[in-house]
Each structure stands twice: as structure tokens, then as C-alpha cells.
Amino acid sequence: MSQFKVFVTRRLPVDFTALEQIATVEVWQERQPPPYEVLLEQVKQVDGLLCLLTDPIDRPLIEAATTLKVISQMAVGYDNIDILAATARKILVGHTPGVLTDATADLTWALIMAAARRVVEGDRFTRSGQWTTWEPDLLLGPNITGATLGILGLGRIGQAVAQRARGFAMRVIYHSRHRCPPDLEQSLGIEYSSFAHLLQVSDFITIHTPLSEDTHHLFSDAQFEQMKSSAILINTARGAIVDPDALYRALSRGQIARAALDVTEPEPIPMESPLLTLDNLIITPHIGSASVQTRRKMAEMAIANLIAGLNNQVLPNCVNPAVYSWEQGTGDGLQGSSTTF
Structure with missing residues (x-):
């Protein structure tokens, strides 16, 4: 028994x-x-x-x-x-x-590349019958190679994302409550940054911090106002780190260019959410560890x-x-x- x-x-x-x-x-x-x-x-x-x-x-x-x-x-x-x-x-x-470190870091990079090169938009464009010729200005996006990547939170996943960035010759800056040892910074080729500076200079920002009272809605109107209008935000951490209403305002007003989320607040995202009406947003159903x-x-x-x-x-x-x-x-x-x- x-x-x-x-x-x-x-x-x-x-x-x-x-x-x-x-x-x-x-x-x-x-x-x-x-x-x-x-x-x-x-x-x-x-x-x-x-x-x-x-x-x-x-x-x-x-x-x-x-x-x-x-x-x-x-x-x-x-x-x-x-x-x-x-x-x-x-x-x-x-x-x-x-x-799940490698699986989540891999998905982070999938979202970075899909958002930058507008892969999901391109798929929808093709399936809807709009692809009728090659066009010089069709679905243009930013270069990833040589861009500045800002990493928020340098735990295992943040470090794995930084390692992958080296293949794209990116400048990688990070912010964490505690600065990591100099030898780790050197081995990863990363620079410590204040949160405000990271917001201001990053072409891509990827979130890898735990959810806590300190990080709840860490990205809201004030933070989006500091980001580049060409910036792309990636979140594979926890949905509530990003204020969904503020994200909608930032994306719809062009305060930032695009975003890609594997996590939302709440989960699953309600079908009536205005975020689902945006073409410049990718949302996947919390599949960071889904290998x-x-x-x-x-x-x-x-x-x-x-x-x-x-x-x-x-x-x-x-x-x-x-x-x-x-x-x-x-x-x-x-x-x-x-x-x-």
C-alpha cells in the first residue's frame, strides 16, 4: 500500500x-x-x-x-x-x-529578431494576399548587429542572453541591483549602467528580473518616455513588470517602436485587451521554457x-x-x- x-x-x-x-x-x-x-x-x-x-x-x-x-x-x-x-x-x-536558462535565453533572442525584422507582421502580410511585388521600403526594421542591448537583471538568463549577443557584435549594457564582479563583466563583454541610462541609450531592452514589490510595473509611462522612439522592449520574465496600459499608450503613440512579450498581466491576456489590436506587438503564450x-x-x-x-x-x-x-x-x-x- x-x-x-x-x-x-x-x-x-x-x-x-x-x-x-x-x-x-x-x-x-x-x-x-x-x-x-x-x-x-x-x-x-x-x-x-x-x-x-x-x-x-x-x-x-x-x-x-x-x-x-x-x-x-x-x-x-x-x-x-x-x-x-x-x-x-x-x-x-x-x-x-x-x-530553463538556455531555453528562455533562446526564446528571448527569437523575440528580439522577430520584433526587429518584423517576422510576424511579414507572415500576416503574406497570408492576407498583400505581397504582390518586392518593395524597397516594405517592413523595414533596425539592424541587430552593432546595436546597443540593455539587459535588466543579470541572473543566469540575463547572462545567457549577453553571451548570445556577442555573436551580433552588440554593445551590451546591464542594470542590476548589485553590480557583478569585474571578471564576469569582462568575460561577457558587458558594461554596468544605471537604470535611467539603460532606458535612454538602448536600442533593445530585455527584462530578466524577478517580480517583486520593487519591480511591479517597473516599466510604466515615465520609463517609456525615457526610451528611444526606435527602441524595442522584450519581456520573458514576469508580465506584471510591465504596466500593460502604459505599454499600449507607448506603442500606439510611437513612444517606442515595438515590443515582444512572452508574459502578460494578467495571464492569459484577455481577448478584449487593446494590446491585441497593435501590429507592432508580438505576444507568445509563456513558452520561454517550452523545449x-x-x-x-x-x-x-x-x-x-x-x-x-x-x-x-x-x-x-x-x-x-x-x-x-x-x-x-x-x-x-x-x-x-x-x-x-
Whole structure:
């Protein structure tokens, strides 16, 4: 008989053989996320929860989870989970960092190139029957080679984006709350910049900072007013870092040239959003990590975290290791982690 019960909030691209050796596993089979009411009922009766960014794991839900030992999220970010509430209940929280760096950096570059060279507009133009001849001024866009790339947030993904920029002979500047060591700047060929200077001089700006109180709507009217009218904004981080109303105003008024988003606020973007009426905006459905290899590895890591938590072992990738201090009678268990950008 299985020792534990586990609820998985979505079908995953792996089998659950290893997990099923120790737990009864119930997987939500619908395409849409389970309703909050379903999550609430499930957590009352399970030992482990494997969830996604689309699942709101808030304080009331955590406080109702009287038997829950571990929450394992198949994502790097975890702003959908009330970490303080989980830590107070001594519930371990795992995530899947590192594995999606290259996939997300690759998509960032796909969006940079698609926006600059107006690939999506060109596809629509062709399919609508408007391509009748070669025209000297048709769908012109800026050069990428030799342009200035501004990177906001120099974590793993920001660094991977900078590495790829070297192949385009770009000037790369970055802003982060903490400046990186000089040897890393030299190896990546990047320059530290203030946020204001980055806004003013960059031809392309790409966002790779976590979402926090400090970065919520970090890009709004004042920031768009500082950017070049020819600038292109890319966001593969979190949707709420960019104020969608301000972005619409900036794009529709020509304050910036174009933008490409893999994340929106809210997600999915409502079909009545005015952003969907703009030709100078590309929106993809949060597919930054959507390579076969990356999604499989993320699922495997999430399962490994879950198994470790159920077996009272150290999670390979733990968000709140303070729980271990609490269990050993040391520390207050509620240390926060600083957000950098």
C-alpha cells in the first residue's frame, strides 16, 4: 500500500513510476488549471502537492493543508506561493531553477529578431494576399548587429542572453541591483549602467528580473518616455513588470517602436485587451521554457523535490530551507530573500 497521497495539478511530460512507488498519485487531467475550490479540497487530504505558476497557493489554502509536507513547483519562480505561510507551517517548498536558462535565453533572442525584422507582421502580410511585388521600403526594421542591448537583471538568463549577443557584435549594457564582479563583466563583454541610462541609450531592452514589490510595473509611462522612439522592449520574465496600459499608450503613440512579450498581466491576456489590436506587438503564450528537453527536465526535478520532501530528506532545490532550521530548533524560519534586478 502506498504510504503517501499526492495531487499533481496538470499532466506532465514524464511518467510517475518513481513517485508511485511511495505514493498514490492523482493527476488533474483537464487542460485548464484546477479551480481554487478543487485545490482547496485536495490539499486537505494529501501529503504532497506538485503545482505550476498558474495555481494560487495562498495562505488560506496552506492553512487548510493539515497533512501537507511538501509543495513542489514546476517552475523557477514561486510568486504564486505564500512562502511565509508555508514556512510557518513547516511545509517545504521546492522549485526548478537553472534548467530553463538556455531555453528562455533562446526564446528571448527569437523575440528580439522577430520584433526587429518584423517576422510576424511579414507572415500576416503574406497570408492576407498583400505581397504582390518586392518593395524597397516594405517592413523595414533596425539592424541587430552593432546595436546597443540593455539587459535588466543579470541572473543566469540575463547572462545567457549577453553571451548570445556577442555573436551580433552588440554593445551590451546591464542594470542590476548589485553590480557583478569585474571578471564576469569582462568575460561577457558587458558594461554596468544605471537604470535611467539603460532606458535612454538602448536600442533593445530585455527584462530578466524577478517580480517583486520593487519591480511591479517597473516599466510604466515615465520609463517609456525615457526610451528611444526606435527602441524595442522584450519581456520573458514576469508580465506584471510591465504596466500593460502604459505599454499600449507607448506603442500606439510611437513612444517606442515595438515590443515582444512572452508574459502578460494578467495571464492569459484577455481577448478584449487593446494590446491585441497593435501590429507592432508580438505576444507568445509563456513558452520561454517550452523545449522538449527543458520541460521534461523541469518535471523530473519537481518530482525529485516531491519525493525528497515526502521521505523527510533535503530537497534538491528548496525555496525555504529555514524549515530545516526550525525542525532543528534554530532560527526563526521566516528569513526573507532579497530580490535583485
